[in-house]
Amino acid sequence: MGSSIAQKRLFHEYKNLSTNPPEGITAGPVSEDDMFYWEALIQGPEGTPFEGGVFAAELKFSKDYPLSPPTMKFVGGGVWHPNVYPNGTVCISILHPPGDDPNHYEHASERWSPIQSVEKILISVMSMLAEPNDESPANVEAAKMWRERRAEYEQKVRDEVRKGLGL
Amino acid sequence: MERFKNLSNDFEPNLHDPLVSTKQLTHRIALDYATEDPTLATKASVLAVTHPMNRTMKGDGNCGWRAVAFGYFETLFARRDPTHLQRELARIKSLSLLLDQVGQPEHLYKFFVEATADIFDRTFAAIQNGEQDEAFLVNAFNEEYNSNAVLAYFRLLTSAWMKLNPHSYHSFLSWPLEQYCVTHIETVQTEIDEVGLQALVDVVIEEAGFGVEVFRLDRGEGDVLTPFHLSPSRPSGVTISLLCRSGHYDLLYPADRTINITPVVNYQYAMSFNYSPWDQSVLSLDINSHLMFIPNLTADSVLGVRSPMSPMASVSPAAASSFRASPAQGTYQPPTQKHLPIPSIPISPSMPARPSAAPPPMTALHGRSSGGLKIRLNPLVMKRNLSHSLPLSTSFNK
Numbered sequence: 001m002g003s004s005i006a007q008k009r010l011f012h013e014y015k016n017l018s019t020n021p022p023e024g025i026t027a028g029p030v031s032e033d034d035m036f037y038w039e040a041l042i043q044g045p046e047g048t049p050f051e052g053g054v055f056a057a058e059l060k061f062s063k064d065y066p067l068s069p070p071t072m073k074f075v076g077g078g079v080w081h082p083n084v085y086p087n088g089t090v091c092i093s094i095l096h097p098p099g100d101d102p103n104h105y106e107h108a109s110e111r112w113s114p115i116q117s118v119e120k121i122l123i124s125v126m127s128m129l130a131e132p133n134d135e136s137p138a139n140v141e142a143a144k145m146w147r148e149r150r151a152e153y154e155q156k157v158r159d160e161v162r163k164g165l166g167l
Numbered sequence: 168m169e170r171f172k173n174l175s176n177d178f179e180p181n182l183h184d185p186l187v188s189t190k191q192l193t194h195r196i197a198l199d200y201a202t203e204d205p206t207l208a209t210k211a212s213v214l215a216v217t218h219p220m221n222r223t224m225k226g227d228g229n230c231g232w233r234a235v236a237f238g239y240f241e242t243l244f245a246r247r248d249p250t251h252l253q254r255e256l257a258r259i260k261s262l263s264l265l266l267d268q269v270g271q272p273e274h275l276y277k278f279f280v281e282a283t284a285d286i287f288d289r290t291f292a293a294i295q296n297g298e299q300d301e302a303f304l305v306n307a308f309n310e311e312y313n314s315n316a317v318l319a320y321f322r323l324l325t326s327a328w329m330k331l332n333p334h335s336y337h338s339f340l341s342w343p344l345e346q347y348c349v350t351h352i353e354t355v356q357t358e359i360d361e362v363g364l365q366a367l368v369d370v371v372i373e374e375a376g377f378g379v380e381v382f383r384l385d386r387g388e389g390d391v392l393t394p395f396h397l398s399p400s401r402p403s404g405v406t407i408s409l410l411c412r413s414g415h416y417d418l419l420y421p422a423d424r425t426i427n428i429t430p431v432v433n434y435q436y437a438m439s440f441n442y443s444p445w446d447q448s449v450l451s452l453d454i455n456s457h458l459m460f461i462p463n464l465t466a467d468s469v470l471g472v473r474s475p476m477s478p479m480a481s482v483s484p485a486a487a488s489s490f491r492a493s494p495a496q497g498t499y500q501p502p503t504q505k506h507l508p509i510p511s512i513p514i515s516p517s518m519p520a521r522p523s524a525a526p527p528p529m530t531a532l533h534g535r536s537s538g539g540l541k542i543r544l545n546p547l548v549m550k551r552n553l554s555h556s557l558p559l560s561t562s563f564n565k
């Protein structure tokens with residue numbers, strides 16, 4: 001029963017996202033044969049060094065979804081950010097249940113709950129791009145640069161974005 | 168050091184513990200504490216007298232939620248009232264209106280409502296099929312996804328209820344209520360706290376007509392645990408009892424005071440007839456097996472003594488253990504009462520331990536002596552030292 005609930009729920013979310021997509025976000029299963037593997041495209045938020053970029057990510061859902069969160073990973077590199085591991089894996093609090101706490105978030109930060117959704121995750125990731133969370137760095141070097149040499153950080157992000165667009 | 172590191176890396180806490188266990192003896196909790204914490208061990212022993220059985224929940228962050236949810240369905244099943252069950256199903260489904268009121272989109276929560284309705288359906292089927300015990304419910308709650316989906320629904324209901332009734336809760340919180348709901352209630356695998364438990368009982372349990380009480384096994388004063396009632400306005404009726412040990416919740420089951428030992432004892436005789444003839448060489452005594460069908464009449468009470476060869480010696484432990492185990496057969500309606508045609512006769516629970524000392528069987532005997540079976544007891548029967556030489560009147564010997 002578990003995986004069929006997960007499948008139905010993902011199908012509903014996909015339908016909702018495609019009929020009423022939030023600005024700057026596109027997401028859906030790579031193939032309709034496998035509802036548990038999605039691809040998402042996120043536009044870099046305006047007014048940030050990520051502006052103009054389009055970032056591709058993959059989302060992997062477990063059969064326990066939505067009781068367990070999916071994982072999200074930027075593909076193709078190019079996201080220089082304190083909360084994104086060098087391999088692209090996104091590390092934000094709502095993608096973790098409370099028991100699974102690699103980065104010791106504050107107790108108050110929002111965690112995974114079954115009424116989170118793909119849409120909420122992607123919106124959170126967009127705002128994460130705009131406002132890094134310094135308290136739980138996944139990329140320590142990026143975090144240090146963001147904290148201490150902001151101009152250098154922003155330039156590096158812009159360079160990566162241009163590279164990603166093939167410019 | 169390397170070894171400890173490996174041990175720590177390999178450690179998988181309670182991986183194989185069921186989410187919901189079968190009933191267990193509360194006495195075992197006392198034994199668990201015996202070496203480490205005599206204070207708690209004493210308290211647990213005292214608790215084991217009033218609540219001989221308990222049911223443990225896996226400590227996965229959902230234990231309190233799961234204990235209440237399981238207790239709720241178990242209590243519904245124990246009542247075996249299909250009408251009440253249907254009414255509750257309709258009520259629990261309609262509570263999803265609360266989620267609409269706080270703006271939760273239906274497509275995100277409807278699967279949890281369906282999973283909860285599924286447990287109702289299984290409970291209904293179990294009642295229809297006349298299932299004896301709650302094993303089906305234990306199985307259902309050990310299917311992790313479904314069981315967690317029910318808890319997810321109860322969490323969402325609790326959260327919505329708190330947001331819609333902030334005045335009842337906000338003064339007990341050290342967080343803004345909205346934030347509390349997101350981080351402490353809605354989040355998966357977050358332990359329930361006292362405020363959350365109260366809200367859960369208020370929204371899900373209260374209207375069902377069940378009470379909820381919590382026994383806290385802690386270092387407070389006294390050996391007797393005083394329960395805290397979460398629905399004090401509800402007259403004492405059917406109550407779900409929780410045991411709380413440093414934030415972990417399990418279920419407790421009180422000793423069933425309505426259980427009657429006597430029919431069980433007679434049942435043994437009636438079913439087996441394998442009592443050993445005692446001192447036949449001396450007495451040339453033939454026990455009339457029909458006698459054994461008389462409620463409350465045991466071989467011992469006929470002889471008025473407890474013979475060392477009496478079958479009672481072997482029956483007693485069985486009777487005693489069925490007394491201990493009886494709550495496992497159904498907390499609120501012991502099924503033994505339904506299946507035994509023998510009328511129940513009030514009798515003290517200490518009866519099986521000292522069968523020869525109790526006068527009621529004799530009284531019952533005299534009342535029946537006018538029937539076809541003539542039994543007249545010689546007063547000497549009551550004298551222990553004569554029991555083997557001259558126990559019965561001649562009429563009995565015919």
